[in-house]
Amino acid sequence: MTKEESIQQELIKNFNFLEDKIRxxxxxxxxxxxxxxxxxxxxxxxxxxxxxxxxxxxxxLDEGATLGMIYHLTRQDGIVINIKISVPKDDPKIKTIxxxxxxxxxxxxxxxxxxxxxxxxxxxGSRYPLPDGxxxxxxxxxxxxxxxxxxxxxx
Amino acid sequence: MTVIEKLVTWxxxxxxxxxxxxxxxCNGCDIEILAALxxxxxxxxxxxxxxxxxxxADVLICSGPVTRQTKDRLxxxxxxxxxxxxxxxxxxxxxxxxxxDGCYNILGGINSVIPVSAYxxxxxxxxxxxxxxxxxxxxxxxGK
Amino acid sequence: MDKVVIPVGPQHPALKEPESFRVIxxxxxxxGVTLRLGYNHRGIEKACEERTYIQDLYLIExxxxxxxxxxxxxxxQAVETIAGVExxxxxxxxxxLVGELERIHSHLLWLxxxxxxxxxxxxxxxxxRDRExxxxxxxxxxxxxxxxxxxTYGGVKRDISKEQLQKILKAMDTLEERTKYYIQVATEEITxxxxxxxxxxxxxxxxxxxDAVGPVARASGVDRDVRRxxxxxxxNEVSFKVITVNNEDxxxxxxxxxxELMESYSIIRQIISNMPDGPISVKVPRKIPEGEAFSRYxxxxxEDVHYVKSxxxxxxxxVKVRAPTLANVKAMLKMLENYNLADLPIIVAAIDxxxxxxxxAISIKKLDTGSSEIMDWKSLRQYSxxxxxxxxxxx
Numbered sequence: 001m002t003k004e005e006s007i008q009q010e011l012i013k014n015f016n017f018l019e020d021k022i023r024x025x026x027x028x029x030x031x032x033x034x035x036x037x038x039x040x041x042x043x044x045x046x047x048x049x050x051x052x053x054x055x056x057x058x059x060x061l062d063e064g065a066t067l068g069m070i071y072h073l074t075r076q077d078g079i080v081i082n083i084k085i086s087v088p089k090d091d092p093k094i095k096t097i098x099x100x101x102x103x104x105x106x107x108x109x110x111x112x113x114x115x116x117x118x119x120x121x122x123x124x125g126s127r128y129p130l131p132d133g134x135x136x137x138x139x140x141x142x143x144x145x146x147x148x149x150x151x152x153x154x155x
Numbered sequence: 156m157t158v159i160e161k162l163v164t165w166x167x168x169x170x171x172x173x174x175x176x177x178x179x180x181c182n183g184c185d186i187e188i189l190a191a192l193x194x195x196x197x198x199x200x201x202x203x204x205x206x207x208x209x210x211x212a213d214v215l216i217c218s219g220p221v222t223r224q225t226k227d228r229l230x231x232x233x234x235x236x237x238x239x240x241x242x243x244x245x246x247x248x249x250x251x252x253x254x255x256d257g258c259y260n261i262l263g264g265i266n267s268v269i270p271v272s273a274y275x276x277x278x279x280x281x282x283x284x285x286x287x288x289x290x291x292x293x294x295x296x297x298g299k
Numbered sequence: 300m301d302k303v304v305i306p307v308g309p310q311h312p313a314l315k316e317p318e319s320f321r322v323i324x325x326x327x328x329x330x331g332v333t334l335r336l337g338y339n340h341r342g343i344e345k346a347c348e349e350r351t352y353i354q355d356l357y358l359i360e361x362x363x364x365x366x367x368x369x370x371x372x373x374x375x376q377a378v379e380t381i382a383g384v385e386x387x388x389x390x391x392x393x394x395x396l397v398g399e400l401e402r403i404h405s406h407l408l409w410l411x412x413x414x415x416x417x418x419x420x421x422x423x424x425x426x427x428r429d430r431e432x433x434x435x436x437x438x439x440x441x442x443x444x445x446x447x448x449x450x451t452y453g454g455v456k457r458d459i460s461k462e463q464l465q466k467i468l469k470a471m472d473t474l475e476e477r478t479k480y481y482i483q484v485a486t487e488e489i490t491x492x493x494x495x496x497x498x499x500x501x502x503x504x505x506x507x508x509x510d511a512v513g514p515v516a517r518a519s520g521v522d523r524d525v526r527r528x529x530x531x532x533x534x535n536e537v538s539f540k541v542i543t544v545n546n547e548d549x550x551x552x553x554x555x556x557x558x559e560l561m562e563s564y565s566i567i568r569q570i571i572s573n574m575p576d577g578p579i580s581v582k583v584p585r586k587i588p589e590g591e592a593f594s595r596y597x598x599x600x601x602e603d604v605h606y607v608k609s610x611x612x613x614x615x616x617x618v619k620v621r622a623p624t625l626a627n628v629k630a631m632l633k634m635l636e637n638y639n640l641a642d643l644p645i646i647v648a649a650i651d652x653x654x655x656x657x658x659x660a661i662s663i664k665k666l667d668t669g670s671s672e673i674m675d676w677k678s679l680r681q682y683s684x685x686x687x688x689x690x691x692x693x694x
Contacts, residue, residue, distance in 0.1 A: 078525075103510040207681070222340060255361075
């Protein structure tokens with residue numbers, strides 16, 4: 001059994017709802033789909049018991065009716081696990097993971113600014129990466145938002 | 156031209172003081188601007204001195220397309236420079252927005268915000284092109 | 300949809316400088332720092348979705364001009380994984396060669412910039428003069444000094460001749476001699492060691508908590524390098540050391556980068572002597588089948604990651620780029636705590652930051668006097684050089 005397969009077995013053993021939600025497309029890459037309410041316990045397990053102690057980044061996706069969040073974690077031996085959750089677009093609430101990964105702060109702010117996610121528990125701080133004065137409710141990375149929607153400034 | 160005017164022009168042409176500003180670039184042109192100051196290309200033999208403050212500068216060397224966040228800073232720096240002042244747009248992005256034209260946080264090239272005296276295209280503009288552009292600008296000043 | 304107008308400006312005399320760093324001082328010591336990022340936010344990820352994969356090749360290269368090959372290769376690897384193509388060996392070797400040449404130019408650049416930040420301008424001039432050797436090679440190999448454009452989906456665009464390989468080998472010998480001199484300076488020049496040691500300490504535990512990457516992590520004893528841990532291109536066929544030291548300070552970061560230069564020369568020699576023959580690319584369809592991939596690359600500044608999701612068309616569904624500097628920002632803010640304001644320029648320079656290199660404005664608030672002022676980067680650098688001159692450290 002490869003290392004990736006044994007991680008898959010461990011996950012299914014502890015969380016049987018992950019039974020057919022785990023894909024191993026190539027060596028050192030695992031993709032998992034988790035429902036948002038079970039995410040934190042899976043994350044905690046992966047960090048504390050399987051050794052995925054480094055966060056690479058968080059990718060936000062516009063999936064139409066939902067917003068997807070992919071959390072990319074790595075391990076010392078080079079294996080990357082990509083955990084995806086989905087939340088409804090009209091109420092995109094997710095909990096911060098800075099308690100487990102302080103580095104998540106900038107990645108979560110990015111998802112708030114560019115996709116309009118609501119991250120509960122994020123501390124006070126300046127926005128990233130959009131400029132001050134960017135109008136509320138405009139989320140550039142959403143599919144229905146086009147780059148030419150902004151009028152160019154007058155000279 | 157009066158004697159004073161001739162003297163002042165000679166001083167400006169022979170020793171332009173420059174200030175460098177990056178208004179949202181990928182840093183490619185910035186490192187070529189810095190490379191132009193190093194021994195192999197040596198912009199300083201033209202009397203060019205890199206200054207820290209716009210109040211002492213004759214020429215603003217600008218790289219990068221203008222992002223929304225840097226627009227005010229760029230205008231401010233331009234306004235702090237004493238007359239007569241010149242702006243050199245280094246790199247394709249500074250000339251026209253380059254490969255980032257159309258991106259939502261980009262306003263365009265430098266000339267969408269402040270008037271530009273010389274355009275040096277290239278991605279990245281090579282140090283030779285930068286020197287050529289600066290020398291051409293100085294040459295055009297002689298006639299003024 | 301309606302057009303949206305964003306109200307920014309007009310320029311007003313009372314408008315504040317957009318400060319990036321906000322520093323709170325108690326006496327001379329930094330007790331708090333916050334950073335406002337985003338000046339270089341150009342909207343690349345969105346633009347990628349609106350352009351074809353071929354156009355995105357050129358766009359992604361320009362995320363950063365210093366590590367452009369890193370971003371380009373990382374992206375191309377992700378797309379090739381989704382498309383399921385096997386890149387020919389020779390192309391992988393050429394990619395690795397250009398990647399290591401990029402690492403050399405970047406580390407020499409850093410050496411010069413670090414020297415400049417502490418007032419050691421001779422080092423700046425020497426290292427950038429040596430860097431020109433690499434720039435000439437890159438221009439000869441790829442046609443450009445910056446933004447090489449050597450990658451295409453399925454391989455590389457240009458082949459290398461035997462003469463070019465010989466030229467590179469000669470250049471590696473010259474650079475190795477010069478780098479040995481820099482190592483000597485770094486390890487024997489007392490002034491330099493005094494200036495850089497015990498500055499910007501970042502303990503190993505903080506590196507691990509804050510997920511720092513690259514030379515910053517390796518200077519604190521964290522043995523992490525994507526080339527070895529998650530090999531890509533031709534790295535599983537070359538042998539090299541991952542340079543790790545335990546100094547935890549700016550001096551350690553200097554040692555790591557100079558050590559990596561030596562390793563790069565060795566890797567390049569191995570690549571050249573083992574360069575396989577064969578094609579330099581395979582055909583990849585214009586429309587990439589549905590799928591997703593996560594690609595990693597050890598850029599000179601650390602781990603660069605790209606996530607690409609495709610939807611079966613000729614434009615990507617989603618492209619996510621996380622450059623190494625963003626991963627090191629939190630670590631950098633931690634490193635500044637309890638150091639002097641005069642140490643700020645070199646501590647920031649030591650993470651080799653890839654945000655806008657010029658005119659970062661710094662707002663300084665002094666707790667004991669209650670006053671605040673705004674300093675631009677060049678003034679702060681001058682202040683820092685003068686501060687250390689008064690302590691007898693000057694170059």
